[in-house]
Structures are given as structure tokens and as C-alpha cells.
Amino acid sequence: xxxxxxxxxxxxxxxxxxxxxxxxxxxxxxxxxxxxxxxxxxxxxxxxxxxxxxxxxxxxxxxxxxxxxxxxxxxxxxxxxxxxxxxxxxxxxxxxxxxxxxxxxxxxxxxxxxxxxxxxxxxxxxxxxxxxxxxxxxxxxxxxxxxxxxxxxxxxxxxxxxxxxxxxxxxxxxxxxxxxxxxxxxxxxxxxxxxxxxxxxxxxxxxxxxxxxxxxxxxxxxxxxxxxxxxxxxxxxxxxxxxxxxxxxxxxxxxxxxxxxxxxxxxxxxxxxxxxxxxxxxxxxxxxxxxxxxxxxxxxxxxxxxxxxxxx
Amino acid sequence: xxxxxxxxxxxxxxxxxxxxxxxxxxxxxxxxxxxxxxxxxxxxxxxxxxxxxxxxxxxxxxxxxxxxxxxxxxxxxxxxxxxxxxxxxxxxxxxxxxxxxxxxxxxxxxxxxxxxxxxxxxxxxxxxxxxxxxxxxxxxxxxxxxxxxxxxxxxxxxxxxxxxxxxxxxxxxxxxxxxxxxxxxxxxxxxxxxxxxxxxxxxxxxxxxxxxxxxxxxxxxxxxxxxxxxxxxxxxxxxxxxxxxxxxxxxxxxxxxxxxxxxxxxxxxxxxxxxxxxxxxxxxxxxxxxxxxxxxxxxxxxxxxxxxxxxxxxxxxxxxxxxxxxxxxxxxxxxxxxxxxxxxxxxxxxxxxxxxxxxxxxxxxxxxxxxxxxxxxxxxxxxxxxxxxxxxx
Numbered sequence: 001x002x003x004x005x006x007x008x009x010x011x012x013x014x015x016x017x018x019x020x021x022x023x024x025x026x027x028x029x030x031x032x033x034x035x036x037x038x039x040x041x042x043x044x045x046x047x048x049x050x051x052x053x054x055x056x057x058x059x060x061x062x063x064x065x066x067x068x069x070x071x072x073x074x075x076x077x078x079x080x081x082x083x084x085x086x087x088x089x090x091x092x093x094x095x096x097x098x099x100x101x102x103x104x105x106x107x108x109x110x111x112x113x114x115x116x117x118x119x120x121x122x123x124x125x126x127x128x129x130x131x132x133x134x135x136x137x138x139x140x141x142x143x144x145x146x147x148x149x150x151x152x153x154x155x156x157x158x159x160x161x162x163x164x165x166x167x168x169x170x171x172x173x174x175x176x177x178x179x180x181x182x183x184x185x186x187x188x189x190x191x192x193x194x195x196x197x198x199x200x201x202x203x204x205x206x207x208x209x210x211x212x213x214x215x216x217x218x219x220x221x222x223x224x225x226x227x228x229x230x231x232x233x234x235x236x237x238x239x240x241x242x243x244x245x246x247x248x249x250x251x252x253x254x255x256x257x258x259x260x261x262x263x264x265x266x267x268x269x270x271x272x273x274x275x276x277x278x279x280x281x282x283x284x285x286x287x288x289x290x291x292x293x294x295x296x297x298x299x300x301x302x303x304x305x306x307x308x309x310x311x312x
Numbered sequence: 313x314x315x316x317x318x319x320x321x322x323x324x325x326x327x328x329x330x331x332x333x334x335x336x337x338x339x340x341x342x343x344x345x346x347x348x349x350x351x352x353x354x355x356x357x358x359x360x361x362x363x364x365x366x367x368x369x370x371x372x373x374x375x376x377x378x379x380x381x382x383x384x385x386x387x388x389x390x391x392x393x394x395x396x397x398x399x400x401x402x403x404x405x406x407x408x409x410x411x412x413x414x415x416x417x418x419x420x421x422x423x424x425x426x427x428x429x430x431x432x433x434x435x436x437x438x439x440x441x442x443x444x445x446x447x448x449x450x451x452x453x454x455x456x457x458x459x460x461x462x463x464x465x466x467x468x469x470x471x472x473x474x475x476x477x478x479x480x481x482x483x484x485x486x487x488x489x490x491x492x493x494x495x496x497x498x499x500x501x502x503x504x505x506x507x508x509x510x511x512x513x514x515x516x517x518x519x520x521x522x523x524x525x526x527x528x529x530x531x532x533x534x535x536x537x538x539x540x541x542x543x544x545x546x547x548x549x550x551x552x553x554x555x556x557x558x559x560x561x562x563x564x565x566x567x568x569x570x571x572x573x574x575x576x577x578x579x580x581x582x583x584x585x586x587x588x589x590x591x592x593x594x595x596x597x598x599x600x601x602x603x604x605x606x607x608x609x610x611x612x613x614x615x616x617x618x619x620x621x622x623x624x625x626x627x628x629x630x631x632x633x634x635x636x637x638x639x640x641x642x643x644x645x646x647x648x649x650x651x652x653x654x655x656x657x658x659x660x661x662x663x664x665x666x667x668x669x670x671x672x673x674x675x676x677x678x679x680x681x682x683x684x685x686x687x688x689x690x691x692x693x694x695x696x697x698x699x700x701x702x703x704x705x
Contacts, residue, residue, distance in 0.1 A: 048384070050380075057524060058524040061520055061522070061523045061524060062523065062524050062525075062526065063523035063525040063526070063529050064529065066520040066523070068518075069518065070518055071512040071519055071520070072512075072518075072519075072521065073379075073380060073383055073512060073520070073521040074522035074523070074524075075376060075379045075403060075406045075521075075522050076376065076402055076403055076406060078372070079373060079376035079403060082338075082374075082376035082377045082380070083376045083379055085366065085373075085380065086338060086366065086376065086377030086378060086380025086381035086382075086388075087380040087381065087384040087512060088380075089336050089338075089364045089380075089381055090335060090336050090381040090384035090385060090386035090513070091384060091513060093335040093336050093362070093381075093386050094335065094385060094513065096362065097362065099385075100385075100513055100515070101515075122372070122373050122376065124369065125370070125373050126373075128369070129366065129367065
């Protein structure tokens with residue numbers, strides 16, 4: 001593994017690999033994921049970027065314009081894992097035959113819909129086969145591209161267009177799938193869960209490890225969506241911070257099967273701190289609905305305890 | 313020197329793959345094409361070929377990985393059948409519209425309902441409008457020969473389209489018959505090295521594949537793709553011409569068997585054509601002017617040429633090993649009668665559905681078809697436009 005030191009100025013000064021002019025929303029977490037993960041590529045290293053269909057794809061490669069400095073491929077919604085596995089295999093085949101001399105890295109991006117749900121099989125297959133690639137899920141907790149429909153990454157009680165809160169509904173009734181654990185159960189060399197905190201050191205470090213670890217790697221990045229979560233664009237950083245400080249979105253990694261907690265809040269904040277900043281949970285704060293916030297808190301606590309146990 | 317041996321259709325395809333030695337093959341097992349990835353895996357395990365095999369978790373991922381590999385610049389292959397092709401459905405279109413010269417060894421088997429594993433063309437016919445070139449074989453020899461020609465067509469600068477090489481499940485894929493193979497070196501020279509013009513891993517030239525295209529651009533992309541399919545017609549014949557010089561075996565859009573002076577013709581695709589030839593030989597001995605138009609190339613559809621080959625026939629039976637549930641007949645029936653109408657070839661036609669789910673077709677069945685055509689032409693009998701043959705009473 002290469003140099004893992006974190007020099008904020010040097011890294012932020014690196015050439016952008018996702019260039020301005022794309023059509024993603026202001027305050028979009030997905031864009032931050034792509035820019036920062038790609039900044040973890042060492043300058044001069046080549047990459048092929050893959051992408052599942054979603055907001056990112058339709059907004060960053062709208063014919064005839066591409067926002068990527070690197071080679072890029074999109075083919076469909078549910079197959080970003082398989083598609084990039086084909087690219088990576090072609091690379092090995094052509095390298096073996098002496099037709100390519102350069103070094104390449106392979107990084108693909110999918111939203112939670114394309115990763116937790118419709119693309120889960122394709123992702124699982126690609127990871128199980130051990131392709132030398134990184135799959136990055138920018139998890140905004142719903143099908144945002146089609147207009148905020150619930151996914152298996154949507155948190156319980158979130159108000160979405162297919163789990164609307166109403167007179168007879170408190171929003172999404174089901175629990176959120178724990179995808180990072182599912183990927184860890186593939187026994188791949190690297191799984192990391194992160195979001196946008198402080199100077200992005202956690203995101204950078206995990207991205208660099210994922211890219212420069214040989215074999216399959218998976219990154220799960222909490223990537224807020226201003227339209228779906230209903231927040232003011234500048235609040236993004238505070239929301240991510242509260243997700244971590246409430247232990248709703250813990251920062252951890254699983255390296256060769258070993259679970260490592262990367263951050264433990266000094267004082268775990270109540271879940272309201274995360275929920276109250278988002279319009280999708282507004283109905284939970286109506287008088288008489290306290291029990292739902294309590295239930296949400298209980299589930300966060302249970303998962304946090306479980307994680308602490310795994311991390312020893 | 314030709315090598316005379318005996319092989320099944322799947323073995324013949326595997327032999328062609330060995331000689332071509334493609335770069336990447338993602339595939340998923342499905343009867344009756346499963347042997348092809350098995351043979352390839354064994355050849356890789358024994359160091360016979362350099363191909364990288366991707367043991368994907370589904371056919372959808374097989375085609376998705378094929379798209380990735382081909383876009384990255386690798387000569388790419390897959391094999392499947394039936395539900396496997398149906399599961400690929402969405403990305404089969406993506407492969408064609410991305411103009412990727414992927415080759416698929418398709419072993420034809422019916423689509424499910426009820427579940428059945430035998431020969432039928434509903435799988436490839438279902439994908440007939442997906443933008444893939446489709447070439448069909450009557451037997452193991454043709455499957456081998458078509459496979460050797462596939463990359464030359466797919467990778468041609470005027471084409472850049474994926475190609476399906478089709479053979480009938482079990483009847484061709486598993487039956488062992490005599491075959492004449494070519495030597496490795498002439499095959500390698502014929503197929504040639506693959507030098508794509510643009511690809512993801514090209515040094516100094518990053519590229520993007522698979523855009524979102526708004527209505528301002530999308531229609532032009534589809535028209536360009538349609539024109540490539542039209543240009544493929546010429547390329548298919550050119551490649552066949554070169555192949556004939558190499559092998560002595562002649563191929564075109566179709567094979568006309570005793571058709572030149574025929575009054576009654578059967579039009580069919582695949583293994584049933586062997587049965588039809590036997591029936592025709594018997595009938596010819598009895599003085600019946602019977603003939604066969606065997607379709608080799610279904611996509612592009614050389615409608616004019618097919619119609620012209622049938623000019624002069626009094627009655628034509630168009631045989632579909634496929635239902636289309638249109639309440640009108642099968643896909644070959646629909647397209648060929650339209651082509652005949654445009655060309656003003658005015659034979660009586662009947663569109664027959666036969667051999668579904670591997671139902672056997674005998675020489676006697678085909679002789680009965682010719683007897684019916686004679687009655688139809690003589691005005692002695694009228695027919696429902698789309699009868700089934702070989703149905704249980």
C-alpha cells in the first residue's frame with residue numbers, strides 16, 4: 001500500500017477528475033462523493049469510472065458532454081458491478097497479452113437504489129469474484145432520480161413518495177438494510193463506511209485504501225439529497241455530522257475481516273439531532289408521535305451496540 | 313488440410329473458440345448451451361487458450377460484463393440459451409446500441425411457459441429487434457463455420473454490431489455428426505487480430521461509453537445503428553466469400569435447395585432443413601417440383617433476396633419454430649410475406665408453426681406440408697392461415 005498520509009492542501013489541490021459543468025443539484029451529496037473518491041487516486045494514475053443509472057449518470061454524462069477526465073462507462077441501472085468487472089477483466093486479459101502497459105484502477109458509483117436493491121446481485125457477484133475494483137455506493141436513502149421513492153436504504157419513518165406519511169401512515173414502515181455488513185460477509189479485503197466530516201480525512205483515507213487495496217472493495221457513503229431529505233443546501237455538513245454524532249451513521253471499516261471503529265463520539269447525541277434537520281421526518285415531531293422517535297432511537301442504539309461488539 | 317472428425321454442435325463452437333482464442337468470456341450455465349463455458353473453462357485450465365473466463369452470477373451480468381469487456385477493448389464472447397437470453401434482454405439492446413462487436417453463441421431453446429429445455433426459436437426471435445445480427449445454422453458444420461465468420465462481421469468498420477450465432481438446442485448442440493475443421497493457422501489469419509479504434513483503455517485517449525441522450529440526439533444514434541445493420545448485409549457476403557476461399561464452403565443469406573425450378577417451397581430456419589431436404593429428395597423422385605429456402609441470416613433481414621428466390625413458386629410454406637402470439641402466425645411468416653408483397657412475388661403462402669419445445673418433425677410431416685401446398689395451389693383446399701403441425705390429437 002502506498003503513502004497514507006493526509007495532506008489536506010495537497011489533496012484538495014489535485015486536479016479535479018469530475019469537472020465543473022455537470023448538472024447535479026447544489027447541495028448534492030453524490031457529487032461530493034465522486035469528487036473526493038476520485039481525488040484519492042494518486043496524481044498520474046489512470047482509472048476507468050463506472051456508473052449505475054441514476055441522478056449522477058444522467059447529470060454527468062449527458063450526450064455530447066462528459067464531466068469525467070477519466071474513461072467512463074455506464075450501461076444500465078442494476079449492473080454497475082458486473083459492467084466494471086468486465087472492464088477490469090479486459091484489462092487483465094489485454095495486459096497479459098502485452099496490449100496495454102499502463103496501470104489502471106477501476107471505480108464504480110451507484111446510488112442506494114442501484115446498489116442496495118436492483119443492483120445487489122450484480123454487486124455481490126463482482127465482489128465474490130474478487131475483481132480488483134472499488135464499488136462506491138452514494139447512499140441518499142431513496143430513489144431520488146425518479147422522484148424520491150423508498151428503497152431498502154430508506155430509514156424507517158422517512159416520508160417518501162412511495163412510503164408517504166399520512167393520516168394512516170408514519171412513512172416507511174420497514175427497517176433500513178445494513179449493506180456494509182452484507183458486503184463484509186463477502187469476506188472481501190476492504191469495506192468502509194463514511195460520510196462528509198470535517199476536512200474529509202475519513203473519506204479520503206477510506207477511498208485511498210479502497211482504491212489501493214488489491215481485490216474487491218466497497219465504500220458506503222452517506223450522501224444527503226436536498227430534494228429528498230428536504231434541507232437547505234448549506235445544512236449538508238451539519239446533517240452528516242449529526243448522523244455520525246448520533247451514531248445513526250457510524251464510521252467504521254472492515255479490513256480483511258477485522259471490524260474497526262474509526263470514530264466514537266464523546267457524547268452520543270439523541271437521534272432528534274439528526275431527524276429534526278430534515279423535512280422527511282417532520283411528521284415525527286407532531287405532538288403525540290413521540291413513541292416513533294423513541295422507537296427510532298432504540299433501533300439506532302441496538303445497531304450501535306452491535307457494531308461496538310463487532311469492533312471489540 | 314481439412315481435418316475430418318465427429319463433433320456435437322457445442323463441441324464445434326468450442327473448437328472455433330479455441331482457434332479464435334478471444335480475450336474475455338463471461339458466461340452463466342443454462343441448458344443446452346452449458347457445455348460451451350465448460351469446454352472453455354477446461355481449455356483455460358489446461359493452458360490451451362489465453363481467454364479470461366468470468367464466472368458471473370447471472371446472464372444479466374454475463375451480458376453486462378461482456379459490455380464492459382468489449383468497451384474496454386477486448387474481443388469478447390458469451391454463450392447462452394432461452395431464459396438466459398431473456399434475462400439479458402435489457403442489456404442485449406445496450407450492447408448493440410453501444411456498437412460493441414460481442415459474439416454470442418446461442419443454443420436455441422424455447423422460452424418458459426411451461427418450462428422446457430428443448431429446441432425452439434422463441435429465444436432468439438424474441439431478441440430479433442434488439443439490434444444484433446443473427447446467423448442460424450442447420451448443423452454442427454454450419455455452427456462452426458458461422459462462428460469463425462462472426463468476429464469478421466461484428467468488428468468490420470462498416471458494422472460494429474454484436475452477432476448471435478444460433479444453432480438448435482440438442483438436435484444440433486448435442487448430436488454428434490461428421491464435421492470438417494480448418495487448421496489453426498489459416499483460421500487465425502482469417503479471423504485476424506482485433507485492433508479496435510476506440511476503447512476505454514486506449515492509451516492517451518480516455519473515452520466515455522453509455523451516455524444519457526436527450527431527444528435532440530437520441531434519434532440520430534438509432535438511425536446510425538439502423539444504417540450499420542443495412543451495411544452489414546454487404547459485409548456478411550464479403551466475409552462469406554473470403555471464407556469460401558479458405559474452406560471451399562459457400563455461404564450467403566440463405567441456401568436454396570432444389571429451389572430454382574420449384575413450384576412448391578418450404579422456408580425454414582435451422583435443423584429442420586435437413587429433414588426438409590430428405591423430404592424434397594423423395595418428392596423430386598416422384599416428380600414433385602419441391603424446394604427449400606433455408607434462412608441463414610435473419611438479422612439483417614434480406615427480404616428482397618428471399619422474395620426473389622421464391623419468385624416462380626406456386627405455393628410456399630413458411631415454417632416458424634416459434635409462436636409470436638399475434639393471432640396471425642410467427643415472426644418469419646410475418647416478415648417474409650411482407651417482403652414477398654413488396655417484391656410482388658404472388659405465391660400462395662401458409663405460415664406453419666412446428667417443432668415447439670423440441671417437438672419432433674419427421675420427413676413424413678414435411679411431405680404432408682408439400683402435399684398441402686399442392687392442394688392449396690390447385691385450389692382444391694383452403695387452409696387456416698396459421699396451422700400447427702405435429703400436434704397431439
